[in-house]
Amino acid sequence: MTVLASALDTAGPGYAANRAAMLDKLAAIEAEHAKAVAGGGERYTARHRARGKLTARERVELLLDPDTPFLELSPLAAWGSEYPVGASLVTGVGVVEGVECVVTANDPTVRGGASNPWTLKKALRANEIAFANRLPVVSLVESGGADLPGQKEVFIPGGGLFRDLTRLSAAGIPTVAVVFGNSTAGGAYVPGMSDHVVMVKERAKVFLGGPPLVKMATGEESDDESLGGAAMHARVSGLADHFAVDEPDALRQARRVVARLNWRKAHPAPGPFADPLYDPEELLGVVPGDLKVPFDPREVLARVVDGSDFDEFKPLYGPSLVTGWARLHGYPVGVLANARGVLFSAESQKAAQFIQLANQRDIPLLFLHHTTGYMVGRDYEQGGIVKHGAMMINAVANSRVPHLSVLMGASYGAGHYGMCGRAFDPRFLFAWPSAKSAVMGPQQLAGVLSIVARASAAAKGRPYDEEADAGLRAMVEQQIEAESLPAFLSGRLYDDGVIDPRDTRTVLGMCLSAVHTAPVEGTRGGFGVFRM
Incomplete structure (x- = not known):
């Protein structure tokens, strides 16, 4: 069976807290x-x-x-x-x-x-x-x-x-x-x-x-x-x-x-389709108030795609990124959704292969963001995270099928790029009120600045002012937090609007109808699909 089964506990305290924060x-x-x-x-x-x-x-x-x-x-x-x-x-x-x-x-x-x-x-x-x-x-x-x-x-x-x-x-x-x-x-x-x-x-x-x-x-x-x-x-x-x-x-x-324009869409309207099996009202309680807490994007898909029907691609490989096929208001879509925040090498390679498949089949791509970016650390660097992340970003940048992006939670660092952020020209990009986007999280960015300043003072043989450091960190955290919020980003047109999560299916359906006014054609390039 490819119908998604929901494990969302709508009667639990976690759901109630998430819903209250979202409201x-x-x-x-x-x-x-x-x-x-x-x-x-x-x-x-x-x-x-x-x-x-x-x-x-x-x-x-x-x-x-x-x-x-x-x-x-x-x-x-x-x-x-x-x-x-x-x-x-x-x-x-x-x-x-x-x-x-x-x-x-x-x-x-x-x-x-x-x-x-x-x-x-x-x-x-x-x-x-x-x-x-x-x-x-x-x-x-x-x-x-x-x-x-x-x-x-x-x-x-x-x-x-x-x-x-x-x-x-x-x-x-x-x-x-x-x-x-x-x-x-x-x-x-x-x-x-x-x-x-x-x-x-x-x-x-x-x-x-x-x-x-x-x-x-x-x-x-x-x-x-x-x-x-x-x-x-x-x-x-x-x-x-x-x-x-x-x-x-x-x-x-x-x-x-x-x-009197005699205007015709490049693609006919799709046939009948089924509504999701789960209530979109429940989307209010999916995203935790604390974005450090992961959530399962399948719970979102179960309340957005037709019939809650989703064929997952490589479910056991690169599990921090959910990929698969669905229909939305009758239109076929390929989905890439962050599951645990971090993108590793396996997730990056999986994404690149999946994007190639969508382009071969002329299927639009839907990116659901909740990522802290690509994984850092010695083992990951030695394992090739830079070249694998670049592979994913390359695939996104050169994909020609229409892209739709929704920022549900965090969208930090190069992970924002790999998930088709604004710089990669998605046809439409919307954010939920819970979304945040910046080069990195406020605490991480303030911590990096503190470490650099501390190292600079040590290199010059000067004592480090801990009180000033605490004040600097607090100020930077406050600034980055304010600059990563949806209203700030939307005010600068880094998205096309902040939407109510309950309207996600309707908004995406309208977007898919709009993009099918033009021909939907993927990148070919003269190569077959490279297995990643």
Whole structure:
């Protein structure tokens, strides 16, 4: 039998403690999400509504098919920075007229929708997802352009947005811009470089330079409407393909544009599938509050994969890494999941072979992280841990099938790389509130610095200040702990969002559907599978 049997004791004190700790972390993350949803706050939202305008999220909701989910991306962008949480932009994957699309929406209640450095990073990540997965892009535009005080961090890299729009179009991936308000200066090129453009009557303003700039540059007197209004662009310049009488009409027309794209996925939707045999609610109690305590990732798989059915690969070899085959919402997946934290030589070789097999069979890979990294020590170094770890990282780096990553617990050191961390371009990467990621654990990093400082003092023949050492260690531990938490990492877009563990199956199902819009093809390379 390949159906996973659960040994999770949901009535035990350990489970209750784990669940309580996870719920506390979830509440903290949800409080930060609420800040992004609030946008510029009650005052600016009320002023925006008084102008007869919809909020960014209301626009997204009206654009999407009724009763379909929206996979929001990077909602915590800019967390911990001087800019508001959410970075004045909503991005995500949703369904428009039956077509999966990447949707972006400026939030004009936050500094008029102006772009700060984190807005740019978030928009570029959305475009990256669209390009990799061949998803049409719908941009809901209302932005005053760059946030001028921060222009030094926006202007130069901001050209990537224009580059992306042209490359998406050249690759045959449709781009649609719906202009609700300002789209000025460099922002004028968003509709200018999109395949399809909808503008709202007496609201949209698209021009390279507004009336004050035109006056200063040429001496010409002008007004917003004649210079860049929707009616002018629909009747005179031809920039507007569709003229909308109001915002709901603009969104209706955008939906009709998508409906006429004749867009088809590269792979058909899978057939019927079975739900897991175990309650996803139980995922709240799987990960211990102390990440030094290992947990069995099969308990997660039993609550995520179809029918809790999992064919394990090499179960007796390299047991600290669980590998095997499953289906998720009908899509085949190869799974690599850390079981005991540390990656040894056997686990590394097993992973490399398994990744090759997935590429031969064109099967996407799912990485479930809980690793402290590759094993250190004289015996392990002499046994080849560097070359075996490099073998695994090489396989991950050169694998061409889509990768999905979920950080459930620890994700430290080169183990983060070997398990397809952000630098290795997974199609999507999400974290649980329990996750932590850094070069190493806080205590280990502080201890290393202490040992180095102690050795330096001894080499110079100086006494070592134990009191200062204790203070340094405490300070470093506190800093590294803070910098390894999900909100900090998500704020820097090192993941695509922090998700509720109970939503893992749904989120991964949406991701798998998205990646199958593009062809799923593995690396061949002219070699057979090397046995490791």
